[in-house]
Amino acid sequence: MSPVPLTIPAELVELLDDAALSVHELARGCAMSPGWVCTRVEAGVLQPAQGGGAAEWRFASATLTRARRIAQLEHTYDADPQLAALAADLMEEVAELRRRLAFERG
16 A cells, blocks of 8 residues: 555644734634634733734734633633643643653653
8 A cells, every 4th residue: 555645734834823813713713702812812811923003913823823822721720811821831741741842851
């Protein structure tokens, strides 16, 4: 059996950009409202990659993963945004330490 070439749709390629997502796209990606995203940015929980006002904010695709994690923690544990962000920070740090450890061992 020969390998099947992987084709990536153009709309997904854009997600790899460091400033690919608008507020509405980020909100849709984590099944939340744009207001939820704006509130988290104003609280310092999410960071736009660029832009001055909310209409100009652009988010890195990695922010989508973080936003989904925060939304899930808020929903599952009824956590406030700051607590969910702290838990997300710790989860990201553990993942980074595990990557470093695997690299050093391997």
